[in-house]
Amino acid sequence: MNPQPDSTPAPAPVRGVAPFFAPLQREFDRALADFSGFDLSDVFGVSPRMDMREADGAVELTVELPGMTEEDIRIDLEDDLLTVSGEKKSSAETHDKGMRMVERRYGSFSRSVRLPAGVKPDGIKASLKQGVLTVTAPLVAGSGARKVAIPIKGA
Known part of the structure; x- marks a missing residue:
């Protein structure tokens, strides 16, 4: 007797799964950085720190974006998903051959957070x-x- 293969189709990808795992990824990155001094955002680009709180009848999101201007940042809302994205461009001085150390981070970023109902x-x-x-x-x-x-x- 040959068993019939299961022909159940694979479920469709769930939209918005990435934001669900984002907090777990950030905690993993922080733990790795604390343990080894290695920060994955150094490899994968800029990842600004973000806080969210609910008070006084509003949700308040605070994002650290030092050195950026309003023109560098974009904020979008799609359904209940708020996305803050932008690009921190390097200045001409970072390409100077006389640089001995460069610790400032440059590049694109995108952070999303699901807002409450x-x-x-x-x-x-x-x-x-x-x-x-x-x-x-x-x-x-x-x-x-x-x-x-x-x-x-x-x-």
Whole structure:
């Protein structure tokens, strides 16, 4: 008796899986950097640090972008996925043959974060001050998480 091969099709790729694994990747990168002094962002480009908090009826995202201007940065919102991207260009002085050490990082970056339900897309504002980008997304009143008990009925 020959068993029939399973002909179940492979599931379609889930959109937005990469942002789900991004926090795990960042923690792995930080642990590796702490342990060995080796930072994967040195290999893969610029990866700015980001904080997100919820307070005063809004979600606030803070991103460290030293040396960047408003023209270097792009912010996009697609559904509930907020993406901050940009490019930090090297200055002419880094190509000087007399350089003895170059530690500043240059290159493209893109960071995405999923916003909680209830964000007002038209009310999102951003500002850049002293190398810190702040994105504020107001929440619809009463849009916080709620817990409801679901009764179970017997058959």
